[in-house]
Structure formats: C-alpha cells, structure tokens
Amino acid sequence: MASSAPPRHVAERYYQRFDRRQRVTHVFLMMSFIGLALTGLPLRFADQGWARTLAGLWGGIESAGFIHRVCAVVMIGAFVSHVGQVLWQVYRKRDYGALWGPTSMVPQPRDVIEMYGHMRWFVGLGPRPKFDRFTYWEKFDYWAVFWGMLIIGGSGMMLWFPETFALVIPGWVFNIALLVHGEEALLAVGFIFTIHFFNGHIRPEKFPMDLVMFTGRVPEHELLHERPAEYERLAREGRLGLYETTPPNPRSAAFGRALGTVAVTLGLLTVALIVFALLM
Amino acid sequence: MMTSLARMPVLAGLLLWFSVAGAAQTPPAPSAPSNDDCLMCHGDKDSAVRADKTSVHVDAERYGASLHGQMGLTCVACHTDLATAAEWPHAEKLARPDCSTCHPEPAAHYASSVHGQSRQAGRKVAATCASCHGSHDILPSKDPDSRTYHLNLPRTCGQCHGNDATVAAAHLPGGNVVRSFEDSIHGRALLKGGLLVAPSCSSCHGAHDVRAKSDPASQVARTNVPEVCGRCHEGVKLQFARGKHGEQLQQDNPRGPVCIDCHSAHHIQRSDMSVWQVDVVRECGTCHQESIASYRDTFHGQVTALGFARVATCASCHGAHDVRPQADPASPVNDANIVATCRKCHEGANANFAKYNPHANRHHRDPMPLLYYTGQFMDLLLLGVFSFFGIHTGLWFTKELRLRRQRRRAPPAKADKEQRDDSGAA
Structure with a gap:
C-alpha cells in the first residue's frame, strides 16, 4: 500500500466506496466470467492439447457447454x-449524477485530460493528475465489460438458439456471431486477466491486491x-461525513x-495457455 | 549311429512330408525303410537329439493323427532321398521335401507370391509351406486345430507379421499388422466373436498367392480394394461406385480414395464409435485441406477437434460412400437438400438457417465480405487495445517501481515530500 499511511497508533478513518449491491454484483460477475472463460476457451483453441484436457476436466464438451450457459x-x-x-437511479430517484459529472461512468473531457496527464506523469513530465471518483482506466474497464457483454451475450444467445433466431435472421449472421463471440471473448479474457489485474491489483502500489471491491x-x-x-x-460539499464508515x-x-487469489x-494460468497457443 | 543322426538337421523331418506323390507313383525299393524303421531312432524324445541338443524327434502319435498320417503316407514319401539310401545312419544333409509333387497348384501360386519370390531372392525370413502348415502335424484347414483354420490364421501369420522383432528386422510392410487387426472390428468379430463370416488374413490377401500391394495382380492392390471389400460389403461397393470417389477410381485417378484410405487396412473401426467419427475427419482433411481448415474454424470442427462426435462431422452433411459434389442434385449439401440435411440435427432449421456457412473462411473477402471485414475490425480492435494498454501498463509499472525504490532509499521525511510531489498534491 502507499507509504503515506498514518502512524499505527492513529485510528484510520474509512470511507464507503462501493455499496453491498455493487460488491455482490462484482463477485457474481467475476465468478461467472472465469467460468465462461474456462469453459469457452477449449473450443476457441480446440487444436491445442491443453484444450482437450480442460474440456475433459469439465467432464466433456456437453457439461462444459452446460456450465458455460449457466455462467x-x-x-x-x-x-x-x-x-x-x-435506470432506477435516473428515472425514479431523478439522480442525474449517473449520467454526467464526477460520479458518472460516462466518459467526459476531463478523462482525456487526465489520461494525458497520467501518461506525462509516467515519464516524469508532470504531477500525478488529481483523480475523482472514477478514473479513465476504470471507465475503460467498465465500458469494455459493458460492450463485451452486449456483443458476447448477444452473439452467444444467437449461437444458443440458432433455430429461433433463424426465424428472422439469415444464417450467415451466425458466422459473424461465432467470429465476434470468440474474438471479443479473447479480448475480454486477455484484458481482464492482464490489464485489469494490473491496474486494479498487482501494480506496485496495490500489490498483491486491492480489497476495496470486496x-x-x-x-x-x-x-x-x-x-x-x-x-x-x-x-x-460538506458530504464527507456521509461516507464515513466502519x-x-x-x-x-x-x-x-x-x-x-483464486481468480x-x-x-x-489462462493467459499463459493463450500465449502458449498463439506462439505455437 | 546316434551321433550322426544327432548332427542331422531337422530337414530330415521336413523331407518326410514333401514327396508324397513321388513315393505313391514309384513305390520305394524293397530296401526302403518303413516308418517303424525311422521311428526306431526318431521316435524317442530323449535320444533323438543332435550333438547341440536340438531335437529331431517325431511324435508318432501326432503324425498318425495328421492329414498325411491318416492317409498312411510313409516317411520316405516326402523324404524321397532316404527311400534309396544304402548307408545308415543316413547322410546329414537331406533333400528338401518337394510339396509340389502332390500339390502342384498351390505350389505354383506360392512360387509367384511375395513369400515365394522373396525366398527365391534369398530372404530366409520369407514363409515356406511348413511355416504356415507345419510339418509332421499338418491338419486340414477345416479342422479347428489347424494352423490354417479361418479363426487361427491371425496367429499363424502373426508368427512373423505380428512379431515386432521380425517386423523390424525384415522390414515387413505395414508394421505389426496383426496387432492392428486384432484391435479392429474385423479382428474382434473374428477372434472375440468367433464369427466365421468375419474376414481373416486370407479373405483379403489370398492364401498361397499372397502378393505385395504394389503388385497390380494383388488382391489388395489399390484398384482392387473396392472389389475385395465388396465381396462382403456389396451394398457399400454399389454406393461407392455411384459417388465421386468411385468415379475417380473408374477414371484411374490415383488420387481418388479407396476403402482403406478412409477406413485403414487393418485397423478398421466401428463407424458408430465416436473415436472413429472424429478421426475420419482428419482423413478427409488429408486431401480436402481447405475444407478442413474452414471446418475447424467453426463450432462443428472445434467440438470434433476436442474429440467429441456430438456435432456434425464431414459425413453428417456430405454423406460417406457415395459422396458427391455440391452441384449434383443428389448431394445432401445441394441447395435443394440442404435444409433437410441441417434438420437431421437442427430440427427447427429453415431456409434462413441453412444460409449459415459451415465452411466460412474469415480470411477471404469472398464470398462473405461482411465476415471478412468484421474479422479485420476485430483484429484491429484487439491489436489496438493490447498495444495501447500494453504500453500504458508498462510505463505505469516502471514509474511505480521507481517511486517505490526511491522511497526505500530516502529518509522518511524526504520520501513524504517526494510522494507529495508525485501525487501532484504539493
């Protein structure tokens, strides 16, 4: 953790960053993501020896497919x-902070400025930008996953129920669905298991992991x-106290x-297998 | 007397059996020894040994029960040179019994066979009459105890073709073919099921006239294979003749496959086993390389590559023995039949569904430009994201490492200041 921690005898104040609902959502997301990755990768890399082993660990392609669908x-x-x-926040509570401003996930001009500043800081050309609640890389993580779920989820549903989709969609769309399902999954898996892990957890300031999401x-x-x-x-705004917590x-x-640790x-391990397969 | 008999090669025994007709046509001179005379020395297991302790014993009882013994043939009927021998004990080197005297037709076949030809070329490992039939204990092939009984042939041929050492030393073609055969559907039906209708070695290769597959006169020469398999698999032979592969055979196209190219010769597997169904895809791919590459890019091909035959293999859509080009109206993948073909697995498939291309190639612009450009876009996206964040992460990592090292080296007060500077909070 950062070196500016207070002396141990001073009781540290804590602030709430994620509520219970967000934490639970993240846990379900990460578990289902890992499940999807480990059951889907054998197909994407079917020509690899490890793919057979992995499919075998799930009890064959049929049960791997079942677990994939459950996840x-x-x-x-x-x-x-x-x-x-x-939507509830925005329409019912009329809390438009989710749409724009410092508490919104929507990319804004300041993100571009902060990204530029952050990279200048990497190479010693300027101070570290003063980030607010969500940084540009966190927003990228968020939208990558958001877009990924739409693309992979949408194409996945087509591949799950092709006969139903064929009532309205020509079959060649399934060819594209299959392609983007696999490629986007590769992007998601590669990104989460390297970049997200690094940014969120294993970079020197956070090593070995940042527990705030839990x-x-x-x-x-x-x-x-x-x-x-x-x-x-x-x-x-005088609202700091509202967030103070145990x-x-x-x-x-x-x-x-x-x-x-498991994740x-x-x-x-998954990244290693993919890299191995791509280098072969 | 024992000494010279003991030095005599086992040829003596072989000779006995090789000259029956000659003996029958020209009765031995009155001085010819009777079987009892021979057995005086050769009948005693303990004393009928050479100096080097190898046996020249002849089991009188087994000979009596053998085909030749039953016929009452004398020893000298085959060992003809002993019929007129004047000196006893007889000479050690005896003439080789000549089976052709009584069995001219099989002997002629043998002479032109790969065994006979090899023997003639001086290869001592090649089988002789006795290698397969035995010598003093020959039984008719219909006798279940005979070496040449249908169910016993794999063991008999396997003395050489199922023996790793012999196979390696003599470079026998196809390797240990008997072991492959034993693990095949034919071998299991024959050896485990005891089915006389199952083929044994001679069913395909012939018996006395076994020829190398490179010999056009051989039953197992490529062009003759469909005919040989068709002796039992008549229906498949007719299907094959109607299909594209059969047509190539009729046109003498050497690249056209015959039965053994897909099924193998000796290791033929049950076609309803998933192991076979998944493996044969690879066989199709040895010629249809582009088709298998695009097949492996799709769900069907990925699942079968993992070893599961739950999804479509080549034959599921294209048919097997009577496979035809797509343009042929009788082809299951012809436009007229494709929906029905998809419906074999995808019950709800319609014409729209059948527009899926199970051999789509994302690397070719035609015939699916949208797939091609989507592929290009995805490649760019992956390359872009990983390049940008690769560099981003690399720079960030080095920066934080450098900070950490500075903090460790510097005194706490100074480190705090540095940290503030770096945080931009100063």
Missing part, C-alpha cells in the same frame, strides 16, 4: 440487475492519495483475498 445466465442476470439499478471501504490516506479530487469535492469487515477481507491464479 452466461448468471452474468446476464448481473448485467440486467446493474442496468436496472442505474470490503467496499477505503482508508482516508488512500482516498487522499488516489482520488484527491473526490475527497476535496466531498469536503467542499473499518473493513475482516471476513469480507478474507473472502476477497481468497477469491482474488488471479486461474486468470494468469
């Missing part, structure tokens, strides 16, 4: 629940260090650590 339903459920939540809480020094603009904004639940942290292990 797909779970992921679609998480997606629908999330979109429903956003505990929902971020310590004050970390908030100040990583998202000074958010801290200042909340302080200015320290992380050790059980949530332990759960996150265990699940994260990172499986993810890096």
Whole structure:
C-alpha cells in the first residue's frame, strides 16, 4: 500500500466506496466470467492439447457447454440487475449524477485530460493528475465489460438458439456471431486477466491486491492519495461525513483475498495457455 | 549311429512330408525303410537329439493323427532321398521335401507370391509351406486345430507379421499388422466373436498367392480394394461406385480414395464409435485441406477437434460412400437438400438457417465480405487495445517501481515530500 499511511497508533478513518449491491454484483460477475472463460476457451483453441484436457476436466464438451450457459445466465442476470439499478437511479430517484459529472461512468473531457496527464506523469513530465471518483482506466474497464457483454451475450444467445433466431435472421449472421463471440471473448479474457489485474491489483502500489471491491471501504490516506479530487469535492460539499464508515469487515477481507487469489491464479494460468497457443 | 543322426538337421523331418506323390507313383525299393524303421531312432524324445541338443524327434502319435498320417503316407514319401539310401545312419544333409509333387497348384501360386519370390531372392525370413502348415502335424484347414483354420490364421501369420522383432528386422510392410487387426472390428468379430463370416488374413490377401500391394495382380492392390471389400460389403461397393470417389477410381485417378484410405487396412473401426467419427475427419482433411481448415474454424470442427462426435462431422452433411459434389442434385449439401440435411440435427432449421456457412473462411473477402471485414475490425480492435494498454501498463509499472525504490532509499521525511510531489498534491 502507499507509504503515506498514518502512524499505527492513529485510528484510520474509512470511507464507503462501493455499496453491498455493487460488491455482490462484482463477485457474481467475476465468478461467472472465469467460468465462461474456462469453459469457452477449449473450443476457441480446440487444436491445442491443453484444450482437450480442460474440456475433459469439465467432464466433456456437453457439461462444459452446460456450465458455460449457466455462467452466461448468471452474468446476464448481473448485467440486467446493474442496468436496472442505474435506470432506477435516473428515472425514479431523478439522480442525474449517473449520467454526467464526477460520479458518472460516462466518459467526459476531463478523462482525456487526465489520461494525458497520467501518461506525462509516467515519464516524469508532470504531477500525478488529481483523480475523482472514477478514473479513465476504470471507465475503460467498465465500458469494455459493458460492450463485451452486449456483443458476447448477444452473439452467444444467437449461437444458443440458432433455430429461433433463424426465424428472422439469415444464417450467415451466425458466422459473424461465432467470429465476434470468440474474438471479443479473447479480448475480454486477455484484458481482464492482464490489464485489469494490473491496474486494479498487482501494480506496485496495490500489490498483491486491492480489497476495496470486496470490503467496499477505503482508508482516508488512500482516498487522499488516489482520488484527491473526490475527497476535496466531498469536503467542499460538506458530504464527507456521509461516507464515513466502519473499518473493513475482516471476513469480507478474507473472502476477497481468497477469491482474488483464486481468480488471479486461474486468470494468469489462462493467459499463459493463450500465449502458449498463439506462439505455437 | 546316434551321433550322426544327432548332427542331422531337422530337414530330415521336413523331407518326410514333401514327396508324397513321388513315393505313391514309384513305390520305394524293397530296401526302403518303413516308418517303424525311422521311428526306431526318431521316435524317442530323449535320444533323438543332435550333438547341440536340438531335437529331431517325431511324435508318432501326432503324425498318425495328421492329414498325411491318416492317409498312411510313409516317411520316405516326402523324404524321397532316404527311400534309396544304402548307408545308415543316413547322410546329414537331406533333400528338401518337394510339396509340389502332390500339390502342384498351390505350389505354383506360392512360387509367384511375395513369400515365394522373396525366398527365391534369398530372404530366409520369407514363409515356406511348413511355416504356415507345419510339418509332421499338418491338419486340414477345416479342422479347428489347424494352423490354417479361418479363426487361427491371425496367429499363424502373426508368427512373423505380428512379431515386432521380425517386423523390424525384415522390414515387413505395414508394421505389426496383426496387432492392428486384432484391435479392429474385423479382428474382434473374428477372434472375440468367433464369427466365421468375419474376414481373416486370407479373405483379403489370398492364401498361397499372397502378393505385395504394389503388385497390380494383388488382391489388395489399390484398384482392387473396392472389389475385395465388396465381396462382403456389396451394398457399400454399389454406393461407392455411384459417388465421386468411385468415379475417380473408374477414371484411374490415383488420387481418388479407396476403402482403406478412409477406413485403414487393418485397423478398421466401428463407424458408430465416436473415436472413429472424429478421426475420419482428419482423413478427409488429408486431401480436402481447405475444407478442413474452414471446418475447424467453426463450432462443428472445434467440438470434433476436442474429440467429441456430438456435432456434425464431414459425413453428417456430405454423406460417406457415395459422396458427391455440391452441384449434383443428389448431394445432401445441394441447395435443394440442404435444409433437410441441417434438420437431421437442427430440427427447427429453415431456409434462413441453412444460409449459415459451415465452411466460412474469415480470411477471404469472398464470398462473405461482411465476415471478412468484421474479422479485420476485430483484429484491429484487439491489436489496438493490447498495444495501447500494453504500453500504458508498462510505463505505469516502471514509474511505480521507481517511486517505490526511491522511497526505500530516502529518509522518511524526504520520501513524504517526494510522494507529495508525485501525487501532484504539493
């Protein structure tokens, strides 16, 4: 963690970053994602020896296909629940912060400026940008997954129910569906298991992992260090206190650590298999 | 006497059996030894040994039960040179019994066979009459105990063609073909099922006139294979003749496949086993390379590549023995029949469904430009994302590593200041 942690005898203040619903959604997303990746990859790399072994571990292609579909339903459920939540926020609660502004996931001019500034900081040409609640790379993660779920989910449904879709769609669309399903999946798997893992967890400041997605809480020094603009904004608006919360639940942290370790292990293993297959 | 008998080669035994007719036509001189005379020395298992302890024993009882023994043939009927021998014990080198005296037709076949020709060329490993039929214990081929009984042939031929050492030393064609045969549907039907209708070695290769497959007169020469298989598989032979592959055979196109190219010769598997169904796809692909490459790019080909035959293989859509070009109205993949073909698995398939291209090639612009450009777009997208974030991540990683190293080296107060600078919070 960052070195600007306060001395140990001073009790650290914590702020809520993700609510329970968001954390649960993330857990379902990651588990179904890994399930989909490990059951789908054998087909994408069917000419590889490891693909046979992996398909065998699932008990054959039929049960691998079954698990793939179960995970797909779970992921679609998480997606629908999330979109429903956003729509509820916007239409029922008239909370337009989700659409624009510092608490929105929608890309904005400041993201371009911050990305530019961040990269200047990488090479020592400027200070680290003062990020707010969501950074540009987090937004990229979010929209990559969002678009990925639409593309992979949509094409996946076509491949699951081709006869039904053929009532309105010509069969050659399935050729395209099959192509984008596999390629987009490769993009998603490659991105999540390398870039997302790095940005969110294994880069030196976060190593070995950032538990905020599992505990929902971020310590004050970390908030100040990583998202000074958010801290200042909340302080200015006098709403900082609204977000102050108890320290992380050790059980949530332990759960996150265990699940994260499994996910990172499986993810890096998957990347190794893909790289091996592509180099062959 | 024992000493010279003991030095005599086992040829003595062979000679006995090789000159029956000659003996029958010209009765031996009165001085010819009787079987009892011979057995005085050769009948005793313990004493009928050469100096090097190898046996020259003849089992009188087994000879008596053998085909020749039953006929009452004397020893000298085959070992003709002993009929007129004057000195006893007889000379050690005896003439080779000549089976052709009584069996001219099989002997003539043998002489032109690969075994006979090899023997003539001086290859001692090649089979003689006795290698397959035995010598003093020959039984009729219909006798279940005979070496040449239908069910026993694989073991008999396997003395050489099923023996790894012999196969390797003599470079026998096809390797250990008997082992392959034993694991085939023919071998199992014959050896486990005990089916007399199942083929044994001689059913396809012939018996005395076994010829190399490179010999056009051979039953197993490529062009003769459909005829040989068709002796039992008549229906398949007719189907094959109607299809494109059969047509190529009729046109003497050497690249056209015959039965064994897809089914193998000795390791023929049950066609309803998924192992076979998945494997034969590879066989089709040895000639139809572009088709198998595009097939492997689609769901059907990926599943079968993993070893599961639940989805369509080549034959599911194209048919098997009477496979025809797509343009042929009788082809299952002809436009007129394609929906019905899809419906064999996809019950709800309609004309729209059948517009799916199971051999789509994303690397060719035609005939599916949209697929091609989607593929190009996806390639660019992947390349773009991974390039950008690869560099982004690399720079970020080095920056944070450098910061961490600085903090470790510098005193805490200074590190704090540096950190503030780097955070942009200063």
